[in-house]
Amino acid sequence: MFKNPFDYRNRLSRGCTCGQHSSQGEHEAALRAQSADLAKNTEATYENLVAETVMRQIFPVDAHRRAFLQKLGASTAAAALSSFFPLATATEVFAQAGSLEKKDLKVGFIPITCATPIIMAAPLGFYSKHGLNVEVNKAAGWAVIRDKTINKEYDAAHMLSPMPLAITMGVGATAIPYTMPAVENINGQAITLAMKHKDKRDPKQWKGFKLAVPFDYSMHNYLLRYYLAENGIDPDTDVQIRAVPPPEMVANLRADNIDGFLAPDPVNQRAVYDGVGFIHMLSKQIWDRHPCCGFAASQEFVKTYPNSYAALLKAIIDATAYATKPENRKEIAEAIAPANYLNQPVTVVEQVLTGTFADGLGNVVKAADRIDFDPFPYESFAIWILSQMKRWGQIKGDVDYQKIAKQVYLATDTTKFMKEVGLTPPASTTKTFSIMGKTFDPTKPDDYIASFAIKRT
Amino acid sequence: MSSNLTLRASVLSFVIFALFIAAWHIATRQTGSVAAMDPEYAKLMGLTATTGKSAMPGPFDVAAKIWEHLKNPFYDRGPNDKGLGIQLAFSIGRVMLGYCIAVCVAIPTGFVIGMSPLMSKALNPFIQVMKPISPLAWMPLALYTIKDSSISAIFVIFICSLWPMLINTAFGVAAVRKEWLNVARTLEVRPLRKAFTVILPAAAPTILTGMRISIGIAWLVIVAAEMLVGGTGIGYFVWNEWNNLSIVNVIISILVIGLVGMLLDQALARVARLVTYPD
Numbered sequence: 001m002f003k004n005p006f007d008y009r010n011r012l013s014r015g016c017t018c019g020q021h022s023s024q025g026e027h028e029a030a031l032r033a034q035s036a037d038l039a040k041n042t043e044a045t046y047e048n049l050v051a052e053t054v055m056r057q058i059f060p061v062d063a064h065r066r067a068f069l070q071k072l073g074a075s076t077a078a079a080a081l082s083s084f085f086p087l088a089t090a091t092e093v094f095a096q097a098g099s100l101e102k103k104d105l106k107v108g109f110i111p112i113t114c115a116t117p118i119i120m121a122a123p124l125g126f127y128s129k130h131g132l133n134v135e136v137n138k139a140a141g142w143a144v145i146r147d148k149t150i151n152k153e154y155d156a157a158h159m160l161s162p163m164p165l166a167i168t169m170g171v172g173a174t175a176i177p178y179t180m181p182a183v184e185n186i187n188g189q190a191i192t193l194a195m196k197h198k199d200k201r202d203p204k205q206w207k208g209f210k211l212a213v214p215f216d217y218s219m220h221n222y223l224l225r226y227y228l229a230e231n232g233i234d235p236d237t238d239v240q241i242r243a244v245p246p247p248e249m250v251a252n253l254r255a256d257n258i259d260g261f262l263a264p265d266p267v268n269q270r271a272v273y274d275g276v277g278f279i280h281m282l283s284k285q286i287w288d289r290h291p292c293c294g295f296a297a298s299q300e301f302v303k304t305y306p307n308s309y310a311a312l313l314k315a316i317i318d319a320t321a322y323a324t325k326p327e328n329r330k331e332i333a334e335a336i337a338p339a340n341y342l343n344q345p346v347t348v349v350e351q352v353l354t355g356t357f358a359d360g361l362g363n364v365v366k367a368a369d370r371i372d373f374d375p376f377p378y379e380s381f382a383i384w385i386l387s388q389m390k391r392w393g394q395i396k397g398d399v400d401y402q403k404i405a406k407q408v409y410l411a412t413d414t415t416k417f418m419k420e421v422g423l424t425p426p427a428s429t430t431k432t433f434s435i436m437g438k439t440f441d442p443t444k445p446d447d448y449i450a451s452f453a454i455k456r457t
Numbered sequence: 458m459s460s461n462l463t464l465r466a467s468v469l470s471f472v473i474f475a476l477f478i479a480a481w482h483i484a485t486r487q488t489g490s491v492a493a494m495d496p497e498y499a500k501l502m503g504l505t506a507t508t509g510k511s512a513m514p515g516p517f518d519v520a521a522k523i524w525e526h527l528k529n530p531f532y533d534r535g536p537n538d539k540g541l542g543i544q545l546a547f548s549i550g551r552v553m554l555g556y557c558i559a560v561c562v563a564i565p566t567g568f569v570i571g572m573s574p575l576m577s578k579a580l581n582p583f584i585q586v587m588k589p590i591s592p593l594a595w596m597p598l599a600l601y602t603i604k605d606s607s608i609s610a611i612f613v614i615f616i617c618s619l620w621p622m623l624i625n626t627a628f629g630v631a632a633v634r635k636e637w638l639n640v641a642r643t644l645e646v647r648p649l650r651k652a653f654t655v656i657l658p659a660a661a662p663t664i665l666t667g668m669r670i671s672i673g674i675a676w677l678v679i680v681a682a683e684m685l686v687g688g689t690g691i692g693y694f695v696w697n698e699w700n701n702l703s704i705v706n707v708i709i710s711i712l713v714i715g716l717v718g719m720l721l722d723q724a725l726a727r728v729a730r731l732v733t734y735p736d
Contacts, residue, residue, distance in 0.1 A: 140693075251702065273503040275505050
């Protein structure tokens with residue numbers, strides 16, 4: 001190992017970082033060979049490891065083990081051992097917990113703060129902590145992110161929480177079984193109006209407005225329609241609601257193409273920052289702790305790569321838990337503001353995440369729960385979304401609410417993985433909640449739809 | 458006299474440029490009126506809202522930003538943030554690939570159409586219908602069938618640069634002078650040899666004109682296509698900066714797109730000059 005330092009024939013400084021090889025290239029080649037060997041031998045290694053553990057448990061004193069093996073011979077001993085201990089099964093179980101089927105994953109996102117857990121998991125190292133090498137890719141719009149996930153360019157993606165339901169049912173897309181194992185954020189949206197409507201704070205004055213939402217199948221669309229309808233404005237005939245991708249909303253508001261929007265942040269705050277609009281209300285004032293965006297993957301991905309899926313989901317749940325803590329929010333804002341992710345001024349993102357923000361009318365508002373993060377995909381969320389899809393005529397006929405909700409919103413998986421990363425999941429996968437003072441009972445969605453005055457059924 | 462003209466033209470160009478910059482500077486210099494603000498509130502607002510700074514950047518802002526890009530054109534800060542040089546390379550690569558495939562398809566097909574009146578009549582309705590379709594209209598269809606966004610972008614380039622080349626080739630081939638073809642016939646030149654030694658040189662200037670129109674269209678379309686699919690390329694860069702409402706970077710992209718488009722066009726113009734012949 002050590003060479004005589006006084007011998008002139010010995011080169012003391014070796015070419016590589018470990019000192020064993022003459023160049024860095026050779027060092028890396030050796031490392032690669034080693035890891036290839038490792039992968040090949042992983043199964044054998046696990047087998048040995050499991051057998052060794054079992055043997056050590058049976059013979060705590062090493063001398064006894066050797067005497068036993070000497071008398072019987074190694075192969076007979078192994079056979080005798082496996083007759084009462086299923087070595088093969090134990091090995092399999094052990095290997096499954098360890099090996100990821102696919103380490104290099106691509107996850108798509110739209111540059112909005114809803115995607116915070118998915119995005120921040122990259123710069124803050126939550127993916128690598130779970131053994132994954134994830135590339136987060138920015139997509140231009142919801143239709144593109146949908147098509148790229150269906151095409152398998154992305155392994156998983158950030159989607160609006162109604163999208164996996166719509167894709168599974170084949171509404172507005174080809175029917176492909178989709179899953180949403182985690183909600184990313186709750187709250188975090190707002191209604192922003194153009195500055196010229198400063199005095200029209202009552203929605204009853206909004207007749208003839210052109211309003212924008214990010215996508216037809218979005219919480220934004222359903223929340224805006226709900227809010228308008230509760231105020232006696234028919235969202236289909238009294239106003240015009242159009243789908244505009246979030247990044248184009250501020251530009252459109254400035255150009256006077258639209259009067260306002262219910263949009264994800266940082267779009268609302270950006271409109272205020274540039275003096276184009278003001279925040280009329282936060283979405284939490286319509287429904288406190290409503291879900292918005294989710295983390296979605298095809299059922300095929302979940303089934304083909306169960307371990308990679310588990311690791312990915314755990315990384316997201318981990319990141320979500322980190323994002324929940326108010327003291328981490330400033331650090332997160334700085335991590336996700338650069339051009340590689342949201343591409344926004346840090347102060348805009350910070351105002352959204354910390355909840356201390358300018359409202360565009362000259363006030364500094366403090367609302368710590370402006371946006372919050374909770375990964376748990378309650379099945380009742382899915383049922384409410386389906387009820388609104390039906391209410392506004394996006395789906396027709398009878399809907400098996402419970403079945404679709406269970407199939408798409410993988411609450412049981414989330415429960416399991418939340419426990420594994422050391423969080424306490426809620427006891428039930430459904431809950432009741434109230435929206436603008438009206439209670440929603442997830443067991444009677446059809447009665448709920450019937451109770452509205454404005455509907456398209 | 459001619460050098461005198463060039464000199465006077467360049468002086469005039471420079472004067473127009475200087476006037477334009479001056480007008481731009483003056484137009485964006487003045488600041489709008491602002492209401493007095495609580496300092497705590499002002500800290501949370503952007504410059505447009507606090508100081509009344511024009512949302513449109515002035516020429517000096519743009520120049521400073523261009524210098525910043527020039528200093529470091531090939532940086533790579535992750536999959537969604539790459540230098541202007543890398544983005545341009547991606548776009549040019551896509552355009553070249555789609556364009557070359559289109560050349561390989563359009564010129565042989567154009568020859569067939571141009572040499573055979575039957576094929577020309579038979580294919581004409583298809584070409585007339587396909588030609589006016591906006592290339593971007595193909596995008597959703599391409600994404601759905603090809604199932605790969607970067608190949609879809611190349612396909613869109615292919616389909617949009619195909620038609621001008623095809624039509625020009627067919628026209629050029631059909632318009633070769635009858636006397637030349639008759640001479641070839643008297644000398645009993647075989648069809649393949651006739652195509653390469655008589656028709657190709659005769660039709661080359663028209664074909665090159667078609668190729669020049671096509672490269673222009675291909676470069677126009679790539680920006681829009683990349684804005685639609687995202688990921689990499691100069692179109693994505695424009696979209697990403699629009700997302701940040703960074704008009705400075707959008708203006709720079711416009712300049713760069715214009716420059717590259719001009720270079721591509723000039724390169725083909727050079728080639729065209731090589732094959733022209735005095736009539």
